[in-house]
Amino acid sequence: MKGKILFLAGVGLGYVFGTRAGREKYDQLKKQVLKVWNDPRVQKQVDAAQEFVKDKAPEVAEFVSDTAKTVVEKVSGKSTTPAKKPATRSASTRSSSSTS
DSSP states (O other): OHHHHHHHHHHHHHHHHHHHHHHHHHHHHHHHHHHHHTSHHHHHHHHHHHHHHHHHHHHHHHHHHHHHHHHHHHHHSSOSSOOOOOOOOOHHHHHHHHHO
């Protein structure tokens, strides 16, 4: 029991001291990250990446769509493309075969 109390006290002290130091370090890190993120060179690369994604998005969407259709066909055993209707027998063919 004494060990559990000491353990909980240690966790509590670690939490209190850790949050004080941790918050300061977090604020410093956040400040540095924002400084880098707002750098014009970084933003230029971000804009270039966004343009690249916009240009490639239709190709990727088409590829994903085609691949998904193929997977559905394999899993279900059915084609997702409209199939031709089978030819039906004409009325004259039906009546001649039914009378025999």
